[in-house]
Amino acid sequence: xxTMSVADxxxxxxxxxxxxxxxxxxxxxxxxxxxxxxxxxxxxxxxxMRKPRAHGQPSSIRAxxxxxxRGRVAGGLYHRxxxxxxxxxxxxxxxxxxxxxxxxxxxxKTIGDLPSDLPVDNVVETANHFRxxxxxxxxxxxxxxxxxVKNLHRQLKSGTTDSRQEWFAVGDYKRLDNVVGGMxxxxxxxxxxxxxxxxxxxxxxxxxxxxxxxxxxKFEGIHPFQDxxxxxxxxxxxxxxxxxGITPFIITDxxxxxxxxxxxxxxxxxxxxxxxxxRTGQEVFIDALRKTGYAKLAEKALAEQAKSEGKMQEGxx
Numbered sequence: 314x315x316t317m318s319v320a321d322x323x324x325x326x327x328x329x330x331x332x333x334x335x336x337x338x339x340x341x342x343x344x345x346x347x348x349x350x351x352x353x354x355x356x357x358x359x360x361x362m363r364k365p366r367a368h369g370q371p372s373s374i375r376a377x378x379x380x381x382x383r384g385r386v387a388g389g390l391y392h393r394x395x396x397x398x399x400x401x402x403x404x405x406x407x408x409x410x411x412x413x414x415x416x417x418x419x420x421x422k423t424i425g426d427l428p429s430d431l432p433v434d435n436v437v438e439t440a441n442h443f444r445x446x447x448x449x450x451x452x453x454x455x456x457x458x459x460x461x462v463k464n465l466h467r468q469l470k471s472g473t474t475d476s477r478q479e480w481f482a483v484g485d486y487k488r489l490d491n492v493v494g495g496m497x498x499x500x501x502x503x504x505x506x507x508x509x510x511x512x513x514x515x516x517x518x519x520x521x522x523x524x525x526x527x528x529x530x531k532f533e534g535i536h537p538f539q540d541x542x543x544x545x546x547x548x549x550x551x552x553x554x555x556x557x558g559i560t561p562f563i564i565t566d567x568x569x570x571x572x573x574x575x576x577x578x579x580x581x582x583x584x585x586x587x588x589x590x591x592r593t594g595q596e597v598f599i600d601a602l603r604k605t606g607y608a609k610l611a612e613k614a615l616a617e618q619a620k621s622e623g624k625m626q627e628g629x630x
Contacts, residue, residue, distance in 0.1 A: 314344070314355060314356075315355070315356035315357075316346075316353040316354055316355060316356055317353075317354050317355075317356050317358075318351065318352075318353070318354070319333045319334055319337070319351070319352050319354070321354075322342075322354045322358070325360075326360040327360075327604050328360070328388050329388060329392070329396075329416055329420070331387070331388075331416070331420040331421075332387050332388025332392070333352075333354075333388075334352065335387045335388070336361045336387075336388075337352040337354070341361040342354055342355075342358050342361050343355070343358065344358060345358070370607060370609050370610065371607075371610070373555075373558065373610075374390075374555060374560070374561065374602070374607075374610055374614070375450065375453050375555040375556075377390055377391075377607055377610060378390060378391045378394060378450050378555070379450050379451065382447065382450055382451075388605075389605050389606075390601060390602065390605040390607060391450075392419075393601050393604075393605065394446065394561075394563075394601070395419055395443055395446055396412070396415055396416045396419050397412075397563055397565075397597075397601070398446065398547075398551070398563050399415055399419070399439060399442045399443060399446065400412045400415040400416075401563050401564055401565055401566070402442065402543070402544050402547050402548075402564070403415070403435070403438060403439055403442060403544065404566060404569075405543060405564065405569055405572070406543050406544060408435045408438070408439070409428075409431055409432070409435055410427075410431070410435050410436070410439055414427060415439055418436065418439055418440060418443075419443055424436055433474070434473045434474050434475075437472050437473050438469060438470070438473060438544075441468055441469050441470070441471060441472070441473075442469060442544065444468050445465055445468050445469055445544075445548050446548070446551070448464075448465065448468060449465075449548055449551050449552045449555070450555070452552075453552050453555040453556045454556055456516065457512055457515060457516065457549065457552070457553065458512060459505075459508055459509065459512065462508070462512075462537075462545065462549065463484050463485060463486075464484065465545050465548055465549075466483070466484050466485075466538050466541055466545055467483055467484025469541050469544060469545065469548075470483045470484070470540070470541055471483060471484075475539070475540055480539075481539050481540070482538075482539060486501070486504040486505060486508070486537050486538065487501045487504060487536070487537060487538055487539040488501055488539070489501055489539065491536060491539060493533070493536055493542070494573065494577070496577075498534060498535065498536035499534065499535040499536060499537070504535060504537045507535045507537075508535060508537055511528070511531050511532065511535065515528050520553070520557040520559070521621065521624065522559055522588075522591075522621040522625075523584065523588070523625060525550065525553055525554070525557075525559060526579070526584070526587055526588065526591060527579075528549070528550075528553070529546055529547075529549070529550055530576055530579045530580065530587070532546045532549065533546050533576060534580065547564070550562075558617065559617065559621075560595045560598055560599065560614040560617055560618060561595070561598050562591045562592075562593075562594025562595040562597070562598055563594050563597050563598055564590070564591075564594050565594070565597060568590050568593060568594060571586060571589075571590040572587070572590050572591075574586055575587025575588075575589075575590050575591075588625070592618065592622075595614070595618060598614070599611050599614045599615060599618075602614060
C-alpha cells in the first residue's frame with residue numbers, strides 16, 4: 314500500500330502538519346500506522362473532518378471562532394486565524410519569525426529551533442499577540458473605549474524590552490512624539506483628546522466597511538502609543554468586524570505594500586486602493602471559512618461583501 318508522510322498529507326489537505334499529527338493520534342485517519350517515530354498515512358486517505366456540530370453551524374464568524382477556541386479544535390478556523398493573523402500583523406512590523414515558527418509557538422507553546430540572533434521580543438510579542446486575539450474574541454461585543462484599547466496595548470507589550478524603558482508607557486498613551494513612514498503623527502500632549510474624539514465619532518457612526526477603514530486610518534494617524542500601533546489598530550479592526558457582522562480581513566505579505574500606500578492615499582481623499590486591498594484580505598478569510606468547513610458562513614460573508622460594495626457604488630458610506 315502506498316503511503317504519504319504527515320508533511321505530504323498536510324500539503325494535500327491544506328492543513329498544518331501539527332493538525333495532521335493530531336488526527337493521526339486520535340485515530341481519525343483509517344489505515345494510518347506509525348513506523349519508528351513517523352506516521353505513515355494511506356496515499357488515498359481522505360481529509361479527516363471535525364466531528365459534526367450538534368446544533369449545526371454557528372450563526373456568525375465570531376460564534377464559530379469562540380466555539381473552536383473553547384473546544385480547543387485543532388486545525389480549524391480559530392487555529393488558522395491565530396497563526397495567519399498573528400504572523401501577518403507581526404511581519405508587517407518587521408518581525409523575523411517565519412509562518413512556520415509562528416505556528417510552532419502557537420501549537421506547542423515552545424520556541425523550537427530558532428536562530429540565535431533572533432530578537433527575543435519577536436517571540437514575546439508573538440505569544441502576547443495570541444493572547445490579544447483571544448481577548449478580542451471573548452470581548453468583541455464590548456464597547457470600544459480608551460480603556461479597552463489601552464488594555465490591548467498592555468497585553469501586547471508586556472514583558473518586552475520596551476516595557477523596561479523609563480520613557481515607554483505600557484498600556485498608556487505615548488509620552489514622546491513619534492513619526493510613521495516619515496510622517497508626523499499626533500503630538501503626545503494631544504493624544505488623549507484626539508482618541509476621545511475618534512472613539513466618540515466611531516461609537517455613533519454607521520458601522521459600514523468604509524467607516525471602519527476610516528477609523529483605522531485615523532487611529533494610525535494619531536499613533537497613540539510609542540510602539541505597537543499597527544498591531545493594535547488591526548486588532549481593533551478584527552474586534553469591530555466581529556461585533557458588527559463585517560467579514561474580517563488579513564493583510565498578507567503580498568498586500569503589505571498596497572496596504573501602506575492605501576493608508577497614505579486615504580488621507581489624500583483617495584480611498585480605492587485601501588478598500589480593494591482589504592477586500593482582498595476578506596477573500597483570504599472567506600477562503601479559510603470554506604477550507605475549515607463553514608460553507609454557509611462563507612456564503613453569508615460573500616453576500617455581506619456584495620451588499621457593502623453596492624452601497625459604495627451608490628455613494629453611501
